[in-house]
Amino acid sequence: MARYRLKISYDGTHYSGWQVQPNAPSIQENIEKAFFKLMGEKVRVIGSGRTDAGAHALGQIAHVDFETPFPSENLARALNHLLPRDIRILEASECEETFHAQYSAKQKIYHYHLWTERFVHPFVRLYRHHVAMPLNLDKIMEAKGYFEGRHDFTTFANVGSGVKNNVRTLKRITIVPQEGGLRFEFEGEGFLYKMVRNIMGALVEVGLGQLEPCEIPRLLEGKDRRLAGRACPAHALFLVSVHYPVNSSKEDKCENLAEKDSATLSLST
Amino acid sequence: MARYRLKISYDGTHYSGWQVQPNAPSIQENIEKAFFKLMGEKVRVIGSGRTDAGAHALGQIAHVDFETPFPSENLARALNHLLPRDIRILEASECEETFHAQYSAKQKIYHYHLWTERFVHPFVRLYRHHVAMPLNLDKIMEAKGYFEGRHDFTTFANVGSGVKNNVRTLKRITIVPQEGGLRFEFEGEGFLYKMVRNIMGALVEVGLGQLEPCEIPRLLEGKDRRLAGRACPAHALFLVSVHYPVNSSKEDKCENLAEKDSATLSLST
Numbered sequence: 001m002a003r004y005r006l007k008i009s010y011d012g013t014h015y016s017g018w019q020v021q022p023n024a025p026s027i028q029e030n031i032e033k034a035f036f037k038l039m040g041e042k043v044r045v046i047g048s049g050r051t052d053a054g055a056h057a058l059g060q061i062a063h064v065d066f067e068t069p070f071p072s073e074n075l076a077r078a079l080n081h082l083l084p085r086d087i088r089i090l091e092a093s094e095c096e097e098t099f100h101a102q103y104s105a106k107q108k109i110y111h112y113h114l115w116t117e118r119f120v121h122p123f124v125r126l127y128r129h130h131v132a133m134p135l136n137l138d139k140i141m142e143a144k145g146y147f148e149g150r151h152d153f154t155t156f157a158n159v160g161s162g163v164k165n166n167v168r169t170l171k172r173i174t175i176v177p178q179e180g181g182l183r184f185e186f187e188g189e190g191f192l193y194k195m196v197r198n199i200m201g202a203l204v205e206v207g208l209g210q211l212e213p214c215e216i217p218r219l220l221e222g223k224d225r226r227l228a229g230r231a232c233p234a235h236a237l238f239l240v241s242v243h244y245p246v247n248s249s250k251e252d253k254c255e256n257l258a259e260k261d262s263a264t265l266s267l268s269t
Numbered sequence: 270m271a272r273y274r275l276k277i278s279y280d281g282t283h284y285s286g287w288q289v290q291p292n293a294p295s296i297q298e299n300i301e302k303a304f305f306k307l308m309g310e311k312v313r314v315i316g317s318g319r320t321d322a323g324a325h326a327l328g329q330i331a332h333v334d335f336e337t338p339f340p341s342e343n344l345a346r347a348l349n350h351l352l353p354r355d356i357r358i359l360e361a362s363e364c365e366e367t368f369h370a371q372y373s374a375k376q377k378i379y380h381y382h383l384w385t386e387r388f389v390h391p392f393v394r395l396y397r398h399h400v401a402m403p404l405n406l407d408k409i410m411e412a413k414g415y416f417e418g419r420h421d422f423t424t425f426a427n428v429g430s431g432v433k434n435n436v437r438t439l440k441r442i443t444i445v446p447q448e449g450g451l452r453f454e455f456e457g458e459g460f461l462y463k464m465v466r467n468i469m470g471a472l473v474e475v476g477l478g479q480l481e482p483c484e485i486p487r488l489l490e491g492k493d494r495r496l497a498g499r500a501c502p503a504h505a506l507f508l509v510s511v512h513y514p515v516n517s518s519k520e521d522k523c524e525n526l527a528e529k530d531s532a533t534l535s536l537s538t
Binding site: 009056077080085088118119120121 | 358390391
């Protein structure tokens with residue numbers, strides 16, 4: 001028995017999310033099937049967390065235990081031959097048996113992409129949320145400050161995740177202008193179910209003048225999902241990277257690669 | 270009757286190319302249908318030239334004549350409401366009746382994208398040709414020089430375009446390193462059927478050591494398509510921009526926009 005750590009990128013457009021579920025295609029199920037085809041062994045691939053139906057990942061991290069001896073350097077290539085082209089194993093390497101993709105995770109980075117110009121370019125249509133009306137960026141900047149820090153995020157969490165404590169530390173929301181609109185970078189220790197999309201929903205409302213930034217503390221204090229508006233859609237959400245404590249040179253290497261990839265992947269046309 | 274100039278971007282993945290043909294979806298047909306729905310008028314949309322089945326465009330130019338009075342500033346938006354999301358009219362403006370999208374064109378720029386790393390990222394899988402073996406860039410640089418300039422390109426043109434004179438001036442091939450591989454920029458006065466993809470086929474053969482750069486003059490002089498190897502696939506080919514003589518302030522404006530777009534469109538994730 002050996003434990004392997006996987007770094008995975010996927011286009012979630014055609015999937016019902018990360019997690020295995022009956023009668024719907026998931027990322028997790030596809031990877032487990034690829035392992036079964038490769039090794040004849042039924043494995044469970046444990047991700048750092050779920051991603052929503054339609055959401056994407058540049059650097060999802062998972063771990064998997066299996067018995068079959070398999071040369072580590074060929075594992076990613078062999079799995080990719082068996083996977084659909086919208087799921088790629090970018091790295092696969094043996095790791096400590098104490099490593100756990102979900103419980104060892106210390107930080108995650110998500111990006112959410114708004115397209116604010118008149119027409120969405122065909123090549124990004126599947127990866128941008130189109131808000132064609134003018135946004136007040138000053139108010140969005142003011143509003144995002146109320147979300148940063150340690151808060152009870154019950155108002156911005158959908159039920160269904162099964163967790164009881166909704167207090168989380170949202171380290172930062174960074175807003176970066178990019179081609180056609182804005183990228184919202186979320187970094188935090190942990191995120192509740194639909195938390196990024198719900199916060200984005202509020203930030204867009206603020207930008208459109210439908211919500212005042214100073215109302216956000218009241219919404220947070222109310223601890224009631226019904227106080228806040230609708231979530232932004234999943235197709236513009238990317239899990240960019242998952243970060244772990246650096247306790248071995250092997251993990252150190254993975255960590256740096258994850259950061260490099262997330263910063264530089266681009267489609268230059 | 271008024272003549273309009275259109276600037277069009279499309280993801281060609283699901284189309285059989287620009288040109289209308291029986292029993293296959295084309296870009297031209299979809300735009301003509303949108304005009305018919307909008308105005309109840311059957312029009313012919315004349316493009317700067319065909320693009321192959323599966324090839325894409327960032328800045329295809331077309332012209333169209335119609336009788337129905339329609340406010341110019343709303344035309345692009347109205348057409349986009351009626352078009353599939355993988356076809357966008359980026360600009361639509363009234364132009365001189367002497368303007369002809371095909372015959373007035375003076376230069377075209379195409380880009381061809383090679384992915385040379387081990388695994389193709391899911392988000393560019395539809396827009397890159399994957400060559401996973403090491404390429405000799407020095408030899409490719411040497412080889413591309415033989416294609417630049419004025420030549421009879423019969424060896425690198427598929428039959429079917431109906432033209433008799435296969436002499437063309439290929440102004441430049443510029444090779445630009447980019448995420449995951451290389452972008453080949455082709456600029457010329459005019460291109461023969463499958464010419465960019467056939468030249469790319471030869472350049473990849475050179476990069477793989479299957480063809481020597483010094484053999485290319487002999488291939489060109491032979492004027493026989495059978496002398497050269499296979500074309501590279503269409504899905505990595507983009508028509509980036511079409512350039513016209515600057516003879517009015519209106520056209521000058523369009524020209525600059527076309528260049529800006531082609532240089533900056535990117536999918537930052």
